[in-house]
């Protein structure tokens with residue numbers, strides 16, 4: 001990675017953090033495959049950047065064969081692959097009760113099964129070359145679950161679980177795996193371009209409707225700067241250390257710290273109960 005150019009594969013790139021990452025990587029002279037649902041939107045957004053090292057591909061992340069083909073085209077074009085960033089994702093705001101089955105499945109298609117498709121395609125390359133870095137963009141909501149974000153949190157918690165397991169599996173092959181957990185970042189994430197909402201909501205969940213309105217009004221005041229966020233991800237990879245987790249944003253740091261404290265307190269409160277269910281020690 002420290003030798004230019006490295007080859008990166010980034011998903012979800014026409015907006016936000018993914019777009020900024022692609023921009024900074026190209027400006028630094030790296031090769032980038034950028035997957036998106038719209039190469040037109042992506043190339044328009046990169047109009048001021050030298051895109052001679054860019055392979056922009058329209059890929060449905062839920063389609064395993066399409067993902068495998070995108071990875072094959074990457075290695076054909078750039079003769080290798082060094083870093084994969086599973087970045088594509090979106091929010092869905094509704095109570096658990098108001099979350100339709102189709103929306104739940106769509107979310108998992110992108111945030112879980114889509115990531116798994118990318119992993120199945122790239123891991124044979126990383127394992128064989130005994131080198132590579134997987135960066136999965138989770139969220140502080142992959143560590144902390146809050147009302148109204150049940151589906152999003154379910155997707156990010158699933159991503160955290162599979163990523164943590166993966167890190168243990170591939171360490172012996174020299175492959176690094178990192179979860180990046182942002183707080184609120186000023187991207188399109190909280191706009192209706194990205195955020196999904198249920199078609200109807202049940203009476204009684206007024207506080208969730210209010211929370212949804214408040215979040216739509218947050219746009220423009222999020223603490224996180226996507227330019228700094230993308231630069232932080234590139235630096236994380238460049239160090240070659242491959243930490244399992246890194247939070248981005250002071251808000252993420254506070255929420256995660258409070259969660260660890262609450263979790264520790266719950267674990268201690270249940271200490272006696274946990275020990276009480278063992279067979280007696282002979």
Ligand SMILES: NC(=O)c1ccc[n+]([C@@H]2O[C@H](COP(=O)([O-])OP(=O)(O)OC[C@H]3O[C@@H](n4cnc5c(N)ncnc54)[C@H](OP(=O)(O)O)[C@@H]3O)[C@@H](O)[C@H]2O)c1
Nearest residue numbers: 012013014015016017036037089139184185187188189194
């Ligand atoms: N911004 C935040 O506050 C925040 C906080 C924590 C975590 N995150 C995570 O950071 C990552 C990037 O989000 P962002 O903040 O950059 O938001 P964004 O500006 O909305 O960009 C999200 C990207 O994900 C892709 N995407 C969105 N919906 C998709 C769908 N249904 N199917 C496939 N791809 C889809 C889009 O790619 P194309 O349109 O190019 O296909 C888009 O470029 C996400 O995983 C998000 O969950 C964001």
